């Protein structure tokens with residue numbers, strides 16, 4: 001387990017981390033998720049020893065590493081822009097950490113071959129980094145980080161520089177890799193879909209603080225506040241209630257508490273149909289329907305419908321401040 005206790009960090013008079021505490025469970029894939037500038041990388045770098053906290057402590061597997069240099073923390077790093085040794089083959093890049101630890105050559109060869117297989121680069125050992133695609137280079141970086149059998153793997157937007165399709169592939173691949181090697185992994189990302197799809201534990205950060213920690217479903221279904229709710233997915237507002245747009249259903253007739261609304265726009269986005277509505281008081285609301293639901297209602301602009309809130313009541317919030325606007 002990684003334990004961060006009451007860590008604060010300032011750069012001049014700017015507070016990058018404000019009394020942050022978090023526990024990263026052993027063997028988990030934990031994401032640090034938040035907007036740009038929220039302090040994710042600073043927290044990761046403090047855990048890795050690339051930056052030192054002004055106050056607070058970091059322990060890894062019970063050892064206090066707060067003042068320990070990165071090389072002695074048992075950590076593997078991968079960054080967005082991976083600095084490979086250009087003049088070395090893929091094999092030598094991956095084996096570099098073992099070589100400087102004076103590991104016998106045969107042992108290095110075995111370990112490198114095993115890792116290249118795991119990351120899907122078995123046939124690429126003799127190539128140079130310039131002969132790899134961006135996605136292959138990041139997989140090589142992961143193999144290199146894993147070579148020295150770190151206690152913890154720290155990934156800072158490792159797929160951030162790749163195009164969307166490759167990024168999605170590598171996400172799935174990282175998830176499978178993690179299931180295979182089980183090393184405690186901390187992943188910095190600003191992409192909620194990335195965090196929700198691969199992490200089993202997510203810490204949502206904003207403004208130098210951790211807002212909420214939990215599993216993907218817990219965060220989505222029980223957001224602690226409007227910031228977390230808005231950062232994890234779309235939000236619609238009906239009066240002062242915040243709901244997920246898919247927790248709004250539209251009825252052809254009045255029913256109970258359902259509110260009358262006029263359809264102003266219907267957008268067909270494949271499986272999803274997005275309906276813009278206007279309530280009697282002028283408030284605009286977005287609802288998300290499946291194409292089947294929309295087809296049954298035969299919705300078109302100008303239609304009058306009745307809007308009801310469905311879904312889990314605990315997944316709703318009463319709007320308490322303007323933090324949602326910061327997300328949108």
Ligand SMILES: Nc1ncnc2c1ncn2[C@@H]1O[C@H](COP(=O)(O)OP(=O)(O)OP(=O)(O)O)[C@@H](O)[C@H]1O
Pocket residue numbers: 011014015016034035036037038039040041042043190
């Ligand atoms: N060495 C530094 N000197 C001064 N300010 C810094 C330094 N490192 C980070 N900061 C500031 O601290 C804040 C948090 O930075 P950090 O990189 O942790 O954010 P982040 O959430 O990882 O954002 P991003 O996704 O953009 O990297 C930013 O406003 C940044 O400008």
